[in-house]
Amino acid sequence: DELRRIIAFKPVTPKQGYVLDAFVFSCFTGLSFVDVKQLRMRDIRTIGGKRWIAVFRHKTGCAVDVPLLRIPYYIIMRYSRSDDMPIFNLPSNCWCNQIIHRITTMVGIERKITLHTARHTFATTCVESNVNIKATQKWLGHSNYNTTANIYTHTSEEFEQQELQKLNQN
Numbered sequence: 001d002e003l004r005r006i007i008a009f010k011p012v013t014p015k016q017g018y019v020l021d022a023f024v025f026s027c028f029t030g031l032s033f034v035d036v037k038q039l040r041m042r043d044i045r046t047i048g049g050k051r052w053i054a055v056f057r058h059k060t061g062c063a064v065d066v067p068l069l070r071i072p073y074y075i076i077m078r079y080s081r082s083d084d085m086p087i088f089n090l091p092s093n094c095w096c097n098q099i100i101h102r103i104t105t106m107v108g109i110e111r112k113i114t115l116h117t118a119r120h121t122f123a124t125t126c127v128e129s130n131v132n133i134k135a136t137q138k139w140l141g142h143s144n145y146n147t148t149a150n151i152y153t154h155t156s157e158e159f160e161q162q163e164l165q166k167l168n169q170n
Contacts, residue, residue, distance in 0.1 A: 001158075002104075002107075002109050002113075003024075003027060003121060005107040005108065005109065006020070006023070006024065006103065006104065006107060006109075007024055008107075009103055009106065009107050011103075015099060016099055016102070016103060018088070018090075019090070019096045019099040019100060019103075020099075020100075020103060021075045021078065021079070021088075022036055022088045022090055022096065022115070023096075023100055023115055023118055024071065024072075024075060024118075025072045025075045025076065025088070026115060026118035026119065026122070027118040027121040027122055027125070028069050028071050028072040028122065028125075029053060029066050029068070029069075029072050029122065029139075030066060030118075030119050030122035030123065030136075030139050030140045031053070031055070031066065031119075032057070032058065032059065032115075032116070032119060033090070033093045033096065033115040033116065034058040034059070034093075035055055035057060035058055035064075036088055036090070036115075037086060037088060037090045038055075038058060038086060039053070039055065039076075039086065039087050039088065040081075040083060040084060040085065040086060040087060041076075041080060041081065041082070041083045041085075041087065042083040042084065043055050044068060044076070045065075050067065050068075051067070051068035051073060052065050052066065052067060052068055053065070053066040053067075053068050057141040059141075060141055060143065062141050062143065064138070064139065064140075064141040065138075065139075066139045067139070093115060096115055097114045097115060100113055100114060100115065101113070119140065122139075122140070123136055123140060126139075
């Protein structure tokens with residue numbers, strides 16, 4: 001619900017729109033702020049007819065291949081530049097988080113949401129979509145399974161109710 005409200009938000013300024021797009025992009029790719037900031041068109045690959053983001057995580061240096069889904073693909077096409085230019089010309093993480101705070105306040109979200117929250121959103125979406133946790137771990141670039149399973153993945157109350165319904169059917 002929160003992500004839907006954020007996506008539906010109509011930015012007041014171009015800066016808000018830019019940061020909003022980077023945040024939503026991260027929600028659908030799991031890339032960290034610095035990895036989004038450094039992303040270039042040359043990092044987009046087509047393999048077997050599917051688009052992938054192929055980068056080395058800034059934090060760990062490990063190679064990560066993340067599926068490029070429809071929504072993040074449309075976002076980067078808005079900002080498409082030469083292969084060597086960053087797609088998202090973002091300022092500091094702190095500045096972007098201030099913009100996100102203003103946006104979330106305007107859409108009625110009271111809890112603190114940052115660009116890093118987008119990685120958790122991605123992990124949770126994977127879990128709630130029944131994506132294998134090992135694939136999620138790989139896409140997030142985590143070397144430790146427990147980091148993905150115990151820190152990054154959460155479930156919504158709505159999802160938990162749906163799962164409970166499955167149990168009640170047995």
